[in-house]
Amino acid sequence: MxxxxxxxxxxxxxxxxxxxxxxxxxxxxxxxxxxxxxxxxxxxxxxxxxxxxxxxxxxxxxxxxxxxxxxxxxxxxxxxxxxxxxxxxxxxxxxxxxxxxxxxxxxxxxxxxxxxxxxxxxxxxxxxxxxxxxxxxxxxxxxxxxxxxxxxxGAFRIGVSEKLVIKGLAVATGIPEAVLAHRLMGDFAPTLGFYQQLLSPEATERSPSQPYPFFLASPLEVDRFQTEDLSQWQAEWKWDGIRAQLIHRSGECFIWSRGEDLITHQFPELQPFLQSLPSGVVLDGEILCWQGDRPMHFNHLQKRLGRKRVSQKMITENPVCLIAYDLLEWQGKDWRNYPLCDRRQQLLELLESFPSPVARLSQALEFSSLADLEQLRAEARQQGAEGLVLKARNSPYLVGRKRGYWWKYKLEPMSLDAVLLYAQAGSGKRANLFTDYTFALWQGQDLVPFAKAYSGLDNQEINELDKWIRKHTLEKFGPVRSVEPSQVFEIGFEGITESNRHKSGISVRFPRILRWRKDKSATEADTLVAAIALLKLMDRSTSAPG
Amino acid sequence: MPLITVRPEGLYCEIGDFFIDPWRAVDTALITHAHADHARAGSHLYVATQISEGILKKRLGSQIQFQGVEYGEPLKFGNIWVSFHPAGHVLGSAQIRVEYKDEVWVVSGDYKRCVDPSCAPFEVIPCHTFITEATFGLPIYTWQPGATTVKQIYDWWQSDRDRPSLLFCYAFGKAQRILAELTQFTDQTVYLHGAIHSLTESYRTAGVSMIPTLSTSDQPRSYKFKGDLILAPPSAHRSSWMKRFSQPQTAFASGWMAVRGARRRRGYERGFVLSDHADWPGLVQTVRQTKAQQVYVTHGQSEALARYLTEQYGLEAMPLKTLFEGEGDIE
The missing domain is CATH 1.10.3260.10 (DNA ligase, ATP-dependent, N-terminal domain)
Incomplete structure (x- = not known):
C-alpha cells in the first residue's frame, strides 16, 4: 500500500x-x-x-x-x-x-x-x-x-490516462504498447495468472470476450490534408450513435462499448445477426436507432442505454441497427494490420453473405476533390450524421488516436447567443470555482433557461468569470447563485429537440461555450423564437421523439 | 462605543481619527504591512513600522509622507494609545493595538504562527476585541513547518539539474522566506525575477540573512540557467519573460496547494504548500490566546471561522466585510 x-x-x-x-x-x-x-x-x-x-x-x-x-x-x-x-x-x-x-x-x-x-x-x-x-x-x-x-x-481516478499507464508498462517490460493495450482490454482478474499472460513474450490464449483496443479518428488538420492524394482516401458519414465492437467467438457473442463496458444485453436484436456469422469474427461499427433509411434522433438511443433489461416496447419504439465500419478479426485471425481496403472488401462480402435488417455497411461516399468533401460535409446534417470520417485506404487498424490515418471532419455546431443566469461551483479540479453555468434566451421580457454548459472557456476566462460571478451575485440558493443577467456567451451545440422536461420546451445536445461575447449586451442575446427556428430546421433532417 | 468601525474608506477609529489599512485615500492611514490589499496609494500620512519603510516606499512611491514606529512603541492619537506589534507575516508586518480607557482592540492584519527566519515572530497581544483574518479559515488547512516545505523545494530543485527550475511565489514575503530557509541546505546562487530582486534587496538592507541571489536580467543572453533555481511572481507564469528558460520544470509555492484540485487547475507541474497566513489551528489558537471575547473575522473564510468560534468557545464572533484579499487565490 x-x-x-x-x-x-x-x-x-x-x-x-x-x-x-x-x-x-x-x-x-x-x-x-x-x-x-x-x-x-x-x-x-x-x-x-x-x-x-x-x-x-x-x-x-x-x-x-x-x-x-x-x-x-x-x-x-x-x-x-x-x-x-x-x-x-x-x-x-x-x-x-x-x-x-x-x-x-x-x-x-x-x-x-x-x-x-x-x-x-x-x-x-x-x-x-x-x-x-x-x-x-x-x-x-x-x-x-x-x-x-x-x-x-470505488471512485478511483488518478491523474494518469490509460495510455500513460500502458506506456509506463511498455518501458518497464519492453513489450510493445499495442500488444499490452490489447492484452489489457476488457475485463481481467488481477491475478498472478493474468500477470504471466500479460507479460508473456509470445502471443497468448485470450478469453473469447476480449476486445481489441479501438482506433479513433482525430480532428482534421486541414492544412495537412490538403496535400494528400485524394484517390488514396475514403470518406464515410460520421454517425452520432455509440461506437461498438461486436465479437462472435466459439459460439459466444459480446458487444463492447468504447468505454469498455459489456453492453451485449442492451441490444438483444443484434444477437441473432451476430450469432449467424461464422465464429472468429470481430466487427467495429456504430450502433444507432434507425428507421427506414435514416437514423432516429439520439434521444431514442439514449433510452436504450444503461438498462439492465430491455422491454419489447422499448425495442419496438427505439429499434437499433449496426452500421459496420471495419473488420478486425476474420476466421479467428487478427486482421488489424491488413490495409483498410482489404478489410473493407472482406467486410462487404461478409455482410452480403449474411444479410440482416439490423446490419449495414457504412457507405463509402463519392468524391474527387476537396470541394466535394466540403459539399458532403454541408449535407451531413440532412443525412442525420454529424460530419465525415476520412480514412486512408491503406491504413492499418491502429490503437487509440494516432494522427494521419483517420480524420474526423465534423459539422460546425449550431449556435445561439445566450445570457448567463445562474452559476454553480464545480467539483474536483473545479471545486470552489464557479464553472457550471446556466444560460438563458429571451422570451418577451423574460429570460428562460435553455442550456447548461461546463466547458469551452480557458483557465484565464474561468478565473475572470469566477471573480465576476462573486461580485455580481444577486441571490444564493444553496450552491447555486443567480447573477446579474448581463454577460452574453455564444453557446454551441450539436442538435436541438423538443422537450417537455425543460421550461424552455427545448433541449440541446452537447452544449458548450464557444465564446464569451463581451462585445454584446444582454438585450442583444438570441430569443427562444430563434431556437425554435433551428429546431424546425433540424426536424427536417431527423425524426425526433414526441 | 466600538473603538473601530467599518466606513466606506476602511477600518476607522473615530476617537483617534485614523484608518487602518484603508482601501481609499484618507488623511491618516496606519498600515499593518505593505501588501497591495493593505497598503493603497493616495493617503496623506502613512504610519507603519520603521522596518517596512523601504518596501512601502518602493510600492507607494518615495514621496509619501511616512512616519515610522518601532514594535511596541506607544503613540498617541487624540485620547487613544496605539502600538504596533509583530504579526509574523512578512518583514515589518504588524498587528495594531488600540487602547482607550480600559478597552483594548487589536487588528491583526495578516499573520502566521509558523517560524519564519525572514521576519519577527508573532506576538500574542491580550485584548477585548480581536479583528482577525481568516484566509485559510478551514480545518483542511494545516501547515508543516516552513523548513520542511523548503527542504522539499530544495530536493525538487536538485532532482533535475539538467533544466532550469522555475518556482513561482509571491514577490514580497514568500520569496524571501524561501531564500532565508534555503541557507540551511545550500549556498548556491538563486536567480530572481526583477520584481523579487528589488524587494530582496530591501530585506538584505534590513539585515535578513538569505542565500546569494542574482537578478535574471543581469545575466548575459547566452546564459542558460541550466540546473539553476529561479524565483518569479505568479504573474510571470506563461508570460513572455518565461520564454528565456528552455524546458523549465515549474512549481508554485502557496497555501492553496494543499488541495489537489486547486493544484491541478493551475497547470504548474508541482505545488508546494507554503503560506504566510495562519493555518486553521493557528487561527483558532491565536484567537483563544488573546482572550478576546469579541472577535471580528475579516477576509477569507470569515463565516466558517466566526461560526466555529461562536459555537465551540462561546465567543461573540462575527464576519466583518472588508476589501482585504489575503493570499489571492488567483493572481
Missing part, C-alpha cells in the same frame, strides 16, 4: 507526461507481480465496485472527529472530493490514541485488496464499520488515507 500510495503521489504531483511515465515505469520494474496486477487494475479504472459510499465515509468521519457537520460541508465545498477532504482533516485529528497496535496494516497492496478491504462487506453494525475504518485511518499516513478512501468509494 505504501508503495502504491507513493506512486499515486508521484504521478499526481506532476503534470509532466515524462515524469509520470518514468514514475510508472520505475514502479512496474520494482514491484512484486501480485501487487503490480492490482496496481494495473486500479490505474486502468477496472474497479466498478463501491464498497462504501462517500456518504457513509463522511458519517464515519463525523463520528470519530466530533466535527460539526456544517464545517465538514464547508471544507468539502472547498475541496470537491470527500475522500480528500477526510484525508486533509485527519491531519489535525489524533486518531492514534487508544487504537490497537496496527503495525500489521503495513501490508502489500494485494493483501489490502484481497483480504483487508473486503472485510467491510461482512460487518453487520455501524459501530463495527466505524471501528474498522477508523483503525485503518489511524494506521496510515495522510496520503495513504486518501488513496484508501478512494479505493473504498
Amino acid at each position: 505504501k508503495r502504491f500510495a507513493q506512486l499515486f503521489q508521484q504521478v499526481d504531483a506532476t503534470t509532466s507526461t515524462n515524469a509520470k511515465v518514468q514514475a510508472l515505469a520505475h514502479y512496474f520494474q520494482t514491484e512484486q507481480p501480485r501487487n503490480l496486477v492490482w496496481a494495473l487494475y486500479l490505474l486502468l479504472g477496472k474497479t466498478r465496485r463501491r464498497l462504501v459510499t462517500a456518504h457513509t465515509l463522511r458519517k464515519v468521519f463525523l463520528q470519530v472527529s466530533a466535527m460539526p457537520e456544517w464545517l465538514f460541508s464547508d471544507c468539502y465545498a472547498q475541496v470537491g472530493d470527500s475522500a480528500e477532504t477526510i484525508a486533509l482533516l485527519l491531519q489535525d485529528i489524533p486518531l492514534r490514541q487508544g487504537q490497537p497496535a496496527v503495525d500489521d496494516l503495513n501490508l502489500p497492496l494485494h493483501e489490502w485488496m484481497e483480504r483487508v478491504i473486503p472485510q467491510v462487506k461482512d460487518l453487520e453494525t455501524e459501530t463495527e464499520l466505524v471501528a474498522c475504518i477508523t483503525s485503518w485511518w489511524a494506521a496510515l499516513d495522510n496520503f495513504e488515507v486518501f488513496v484508501l478512501n478512494k479505493l473504498l468509494t
Whole structure:
C-alpha cells in the first residue's frame, strides 16, 4: 500500500507526461507481480465496485472527529472530493490514541485488496464499520488515507490516462504498447495468472470476450490534408450513435462499448445477426436507432442505454441497427494490420453473405476533390450524421488516436447567443470555482433557461468569470447563485429537440461555450423564437421523439 | 462605543481619527504591512513600522509622507494609545493595538504562527476585541513547518539539474522566506525575477540573512540557467519573460496547494504548500490566546471561522466585510 500510495503521489504531483511515465515505469520494474496486477487494475479504472459510499465515509468521519457537520460541508465545498477532504482533516485529528497496535496494516497492496478491504462487506453494525475504518485511518499516513478512501468509494481516478499507464508498462517490460493495450482490454482478474499472460513474450490464449483496443479518428488538420492524394482516401458519414465492437467467438457473442463496458444485453436484436456469422469474427461499427433509411434522433438511443433489461416496447419504439465500419478479426485471425481496403472488401462480402435488417455497411461516399468533401460535409446534417470520417485506404487498424490515418471532419455546431443566469461551483479540479453555468434566451421580457454548459472557456476566462460571478451575485440558493443577467456567451451545440422536461420546451445536445461575447449586451442575446427556428430546421433532417 | 468601525474608506477609529489599512485615500492611514490589499496609494500620512519603510516606499512611491514606529512603541492619537506589534507575516508586518480607557482592540492584519527566519515572530497581544483574518479559515488547512516545505523545494530543485527550475511565489514575503530557509541546505546562487530582486534587496538592507541571489536580467543572453533555481511572481507564469528558460520544470509555492484540485487547475507541474497566513489551528489558537471575547473575522473564510468560534468557545464572533484579499487565490 505504501508503495502504491507513493506512486499515486508521484504521478499526481506532476503534470509532466515524462515524469509520470518514468514514475510508472520505475514502479512496474520494482514491484512484486501480485501487487503490480492490482496496481494495473486500479490505474486502468477496472474497479466498478463501491464498497462504501462517500456518504457513509463522511458519517464515519463525523463520528470519530466530533466535527460539526456544517464545517465538514464547508471544507468539502472547498475541496470537491470527500475522500480528500477526510484525508486533509485527519491531519489535525489524533486518531492514534487508544487504537490497537496496527503495525500489521503495513501490508502489500494485494493483501489490502484481497483480504483487508473486503472485510467491510461482512460487518453487520455501524459501530463495527466505524471501528474498522477508523483503525485503518489511524494506521496510515495522510496520503495513504486518501488513496484508501478512494479505493473504498470505488471512485478511483488518478491523474494518469490509460495510455500513460500502458506506456509506463511498455518501458518497464519492453513489450510493445499495442500488444499490452490489447492484452489489457476488457475485463481481467488481477491475478498472478493474468500477470504471466500479460507479460508473456509470445502471443497468448485470450478469453473469447476480449476486445481489441479501438482506433479513433482525430480532428482534421486541414492544412495537412490538403496535400494528400485524394484517390488514396475514403470518406464515410460520421454517425452520432455509440461506437461498438461486436465479437462472435466459439459460439459466444459480446458487444463492447468504447468505454469498455459489456453492453451485449442492451441490444438483444443484434444477437441473432451476430450469432449467424461464422465464429472468429470481430466487427467495429456504430450502433444507432434507425428507421427506414435514416437514423432516429439520439434521444431514442439514449433510452436504450444503461438498462439492465430491455422491454419489447422499448425495442419496438427505439429499434437499433449496426452500421459496420471495419473488420478486425476474420476466421479467428487478427486482421488489424491488413490495409483498410482489404478489410473493407472482406467486410462487404461478409455482410452480403449474411444479410440482416439490423446490419449495414457504412457507405463509402463519392468524391474527387476537396470541394466535394466540403459539399458532403454541408449535407451531413440532412443525412442525420454529424460530419465525415476520412480514412486512408491503406491504413492499418491502429490503437487509440494516432494522427494521419483517420480524420474526423465534423459539422460546425449550431449556435445561439445566450445570457448567463445562474452559476454553480464545480467539483474536483473545479471545486470552489464557479464553472457550471446556466444560460438563458429571451422570451418577451423574460429570460428562460435553455442550456447548461461546463466547458469551452480557458483557465484565464474561468478565473475572470469566477471573480465576476462573486461580485455580481444577486441571490444564493444553496450552491447555486443567480447573477446579474448581463454577460452574453455564444453557446454551441450539436442538435436541438423538443422537450417537455425543460421550461424552455427545448433541449440541446452537447452544449458548450464557444465564446464569451463581451462585445454584446444582454438585450442583444438570441430569443427562444430563434431556437425554435433551428429546431424546425433540424426536424427536417431527423425524426425526433414526441 | 466600538473603538473601530467599518466606513466606506476602511477600518476607522473615530476617537483617534485614523484608518487602518484603508482601501481609499484618507488623511491618516496606519498600515499593518505593505501588501497591495493593505497598503493603497493616495493617503496623506502613512504610519507603519520603521522596518517596512523601504518596501512601502518602493510600492507607494518615495514621496509619501511616512512616519515610522518601532514594535511596541506607544503613540498617541487624540485620547487613544496605539502600538504596533509583530504579526509574523512578512518583514515589518504588524498587528495594531488600540487602547482607550480600559478597552483594548487589536487588528491583526495578516499573520502566521509558523517560524519564519525572514521576519519577527508573532506576538500574542491580550485584548477585548480581536479583528482577525481568516484566509485559510478551514480545518483542511494545516501547515508543516516552513523548513520542511523548503527542504522539499530544495530536493525538487536538485532532482533535475539538467533544466532550469522555475518556482513561482509571491514577490514580497514568500520569496524571501524561501531564500532565508534555503541557507540551511545550500549556498548556491538563486536567480530572481526583477520584481523579487528589488524587494530582496530591501530585506538584505534590513539585515535578513538569505542565500546569494542574482537578478535574471543581469545575466548575459547566452546564459542558460541550466540546473539553476529561479524565483518569479505568479504573474510571470506563461508570460513572455518565461520564454528565456528552455524546458523549465515549474512549481508554485502557496497555501492553496494543499488541495489537489486547486493544484491541478493551475497547470504548474508541482505545488508546494507554503503560506504566510495562519493555518486553521493557528487561527483558532491565536484567537483563544488573546482572550478576546469579541472577535471580528475579516477576509477569507470569515463565516466558517466566526461560526466555529461562536459555537465551540462561546465567543461573540462575527464576519466583518472588508476589501482585504489575503493570499489571492488567483493572481
